[in-house]
Amino acid sequence: MERSILKFGGTSVSSLGKIKEIANYLKKRVEQGEQLVVVVSAMGKTTDQLLQQVSSITSTPNEQDLAVLLTTGEQQTISYLSIVLNDMAVKSKPLTGYQAGIETVGHHLKSKISRINNTLFEQLFETYNVLIVAGFQGFNTNNEITTLGRGGSDTTAIALAAAHECPCEIYTDVAGVYSTDPRIYPQAKRLDSVSYEEMMEMSALGAGVLVTRSVEIAKNYNIPIYLGKTLSDAKGTWIMSQTEMLEKKAVTGVALDKDMIHVTLNYPHYDTSLMDAAFINLEQEEINVDMISQIVNNEGLQLSFTMKDTEERQLHTIFFRLKQDYPSLYYKIENHFVKVSVIGSGMRDMTGVASKVFRTLIEADIPFYQVTTSEISISYVVDARNSEKAAHLLCERFEL
Amino acid sequence: MERSILKFGGTSVSSLGKIKEIANYLKKRVEQGEQLVVVVSAMGKTTDQLLQQVSSITSTPNEQDLAVLLTTGEQQTISYLSIVLNDMAVKSKPLTGYQAGIETVGHHLKSKISRINNTLFEQLFETYNVLIVAGFQGFNTNNEITTLGRGGSDTTAIALAAAHECPCEIYTDVAGVYSTDPRIYPQAKRLDSVSYEEMMEMSALGAGVLVTRSVEIAKNYNIPIYLGKTLSDAKGTWIMSQTEMLEKKAVTGVALDKDMIHVTLNYPHYDTSLMDAAFINLEQEEINVDMISQIVNNEGLQLSFTMKDTEERQLHTIFFRLKQDYPSLYYKIENHFVKVSVIGSGMRDMTGVASKVFRTLIEADIPFYQVTTSEISISYVVDARNSEKAAHLLCERFEL
Known part of the structure; x- marks a missing residue:
């Protein structure tokens, strides 16, 4: 039966x-x-x-x-x-x-x-x-x-x-998984199928349909998941092993992770003890730092990172403490950033995705602050006011 | 500890x-x-x-x-x-x-x-x-x-x-157990202690503080129960084994069981098959008959019983069925009766309680329809309009 x-x-x-x-x-x-x-x-x-x-x-x-x-x-x-x-x-x-x-x-x-x-x-x-x-x-x-x-x-x-x-x-x-949030890009297409890996990236990058952990279990046991709309005839999305998927596209989706903040630390010279103190404090307050970049030059140290704005209150406490030990520390907390991610397991095999994203943003005059890449995703932090425009352009560029 | x-x-x-x-x-x-x-x-x-x-x-x-x-x-x-x-x-x-x-x-x-x-x-x-x-x-x-x-x-x-x-x-x-419902007899006294047996009679007879089954467990394991008022300094009532109680009174309480109905069957001659059919039907409908009396004389059979009025609907169905087999059966269902019970484990040892109750009702011109006695209680079914008066007089008579 x-x-x-x-x-x-x-x-x-x-x-x-x-x-x-x-x-x-x-x-x-x-x-x-x-x-x-x-x-x-x-x-x-x-x-x-x-x-x-x-x-x-x-x-x-x-x-x-x-x-x-x-x-x-x-x-x-x-x-x-x-x-x-x-x-x-x-x-x-x-x-x-x-x-x-x-x-x-x-x-x-x-x-x-x-x-x-x-x-x-x-x-x-x-x-x-x-x-x-x-x-x-x-x-x-x-x-x-x-x-x-x-x-x-x-x-x-x-x-x-x-x-x-x-x-x-x-x-x-909601009926299944979309190439991007339909509220932002109404032409967004429902995907017939996505791989476990793509779905995990989408979940981790804020697409919010399924938590990463759930998809991980399905992947480990190779259990197909159907995401559908309750009591509707509308077609949903199958999440399955990539090998079983017929069609592979370089890019399958664009995800937006909202309410990010961008933090910049400046210090007149390179001091590892400051870096240590900063990260120990962040860990103690259970703040998850997302993307990190560091620049050291003649003007000293510049450390930037992004994180969710829900823990902003603790951040002020941490920097207040750090300033007592490092009086010449300068810090800046900027709100209203969004992480725009382009996801696709086809990226592994197809080149040029990163440069296409890069060119799309440059041509549209959209500045970005941090970039990270994984095997099947590329993420850019942009100003919130530019995020929907970026998502639109990327969806058009990758025909999502 | x-x-x-x-x-x-x-x-x-x-x-x-x-x-x-x-x-x-x-x-x-x-x-x-x-x-x-x-x-x-x-x-x-x-x-x-x-x-x-x-x-x-x-x-x-x-x-x-x-x-x-x-x-x-x-x-x-x-x-x-x-x-x-x-x-x-x-x-x-x-x-x-x-x-x-x-x-x-x-x-x-x-x-x-x-x-x-x-x-x-x-x-x-x-x-x-x-x-x-x-x-x-x-x-x-x-x-x-x-x-x-x-x-x-x-x-x-x-x-x-x-x-x-x-x-x-x-x-x-409510603070403990009262000799009778204080809403009916405001002078009712709180009892310092009652025996398991008295409490069981009170519960079964409608006093409604504890269900009979709970008291039975306490009695079997000889567990003292204290009934008190939540977060109040007011004294409550101990329910305990009778042997541990210091003071014994003949009568400790008066309980009222409301919403009783009184059913009378008349049949021109004594016929055990009718009796059988009536009780089998009552059992099938899970009707609990309380007090039963039967009179057989020259005018035939008269059977009366009392029961809770919650099952009155089924009763009509039963008698409708019986009338088909016994066309000369006559039945009467009367509402608005109350069972007034006098309870006290001292009754076992002290005589005259039944006659005192009897005289109290007679003197006050209160007619009663059924009487039953157990080792530690006597119950009378009276018209609802007389029930509070009966309870008052009995409480006065037994100094409750």
Whole structure:
């Protein structure tokens, strides 16, 4: 009997009405002879509402306690969906992370799946046609409830697909992966397929469809993922091994990572102890520095880096401290930058992509501040006001 | 180290503000050197709200699914209380029914506790000072989530007290047990102590403080229960073995069971097949008949019984069916009756209670329709309009 894993995100299950529509769809697939594992998120804004309640108690809730609280959101969704399905005479069973045998390791709120008991489902499918699993949650060796962190429900679905060696369909309110964000470039094309590597770069570079970690699991177990729009006939995107993809293009997408800040340090002479002190401080404050460049010349040292603007507050504290030890340190924090990335696994084999991007930006008079390249991507930091223009031009240039 | 089990009901934890007040109180007791197990219900009207959502889907939800849903209510309370306690530096851990090792048997929504793993808490108390257990829930041998039915959180607390051989304090918005409902007889006295037997009669006869089953567990394991008012200095009531009670009174309380109906069947001659058919039908419809009396004389058979009015609809169906086989059957269903019960374990040893009750009602011109007696109670069915008057007179007569 054919088995599939389907995942529906929070906006797809934001009301009982939507849950009923999904149940109708699942019923049709069961009637076509499928066995289904359905992973669901918490309904709509439930998780945010729970977090808001907690924030009225404390800004530093105990992580174990918070995991117990947050997992009630998904537990409610699995119950409602199962009530609807059983009421339609579709044999269905709701399973919490613990009941689904999802073992995890690590911090309570950022756990990683370590093992999945896959014999359990074989037994349950003797009685039930649909197993509904609460996404985002698991349990650890101390029998404590854990959550998987951001994008956790996708991870649940893909890990279950890996354990059961079947494809994974992930449904959201967007139909698949686009060459770039359609809100920025309306002519953006939906991609029929992307490779795991391309998808990972896109996720890491801010495309935000799937978290990198989820794609990594799919890649390791060679599980095809279908990204589609919930209850829509619109075609989605398959994420799969590159070798199985028919057509290879040099560039498949352009991703924008917004709200970057650009930091510049100047110091009259080259001093490694300053560099050390700066990076130790950044690490202690858990600030992720993205792109770094360093220039040493007659005028001294110039160090630049980019980072997300969410940690800007800590940055001021760090530099205030550094200035006490290095009074002649000069620093500048500039806001409103965007990282524009061009991604494509074909880049490996085709030359000239970097120079094409470079020329596109130069011709359009768009200055850029940092450049980094990986095997399948090139990223430029540009002023926010130029970012959409850059994305447009790059999409046109690479016919996306 | 002294260990206590405390239970707080839904109205006691209906807001984060109230949860904080309870946390302050628990903190004081921990500072006095106690180890605490705290059982909590769902916050305020949470369970009702979940049931309302379900009723918009179906009137016959799958019981397994519904248990998974309803248990999220208590799971949220344990999380919030633990977040508050840990934030106050009181080492606390939330436990769902499964995590607390509460094994159950029976229907998903009316399960009974079959076993409690009591070594678990010994290990946890090495690290934590407060263990917070979700009331009303457990799990069965199929690893399915179950609930314990009405009054389930009290049962959780008392069963945990039995397993750990320590006293159980149950806090609600009423201070202890009264000789009768203070809303009916404002001079009603709070009882310092009642025996398990008296409490069971009171529960069964509608006093509604604790369900009979909970008291039964306490009696079997000889666990003293303290019923008190949440966060109040007001004295409560101890429920304990009768042998440990200092003072014995013939009568300790008057209970009223409202919304009874009185059913009378008349048939021109004595026919056991009719009786059989009537009781088989009542059993099939799961109608609990309370008090039964039968008169056979020259005019034929007269059978009367009382029952709760919640099942009146089924009653009409039954009699409609019976009339087809027994056309000369005559039946009458009368509403608005109340069962007034006088309870006291001292009745066993003291005579004259029944005749005192009898005379009280006669003197006040209050007619009664059925009378039953047990070893420690006497119950009379009276018209609803006379019930409060009867309760008043009986409380005065027995100095309650």
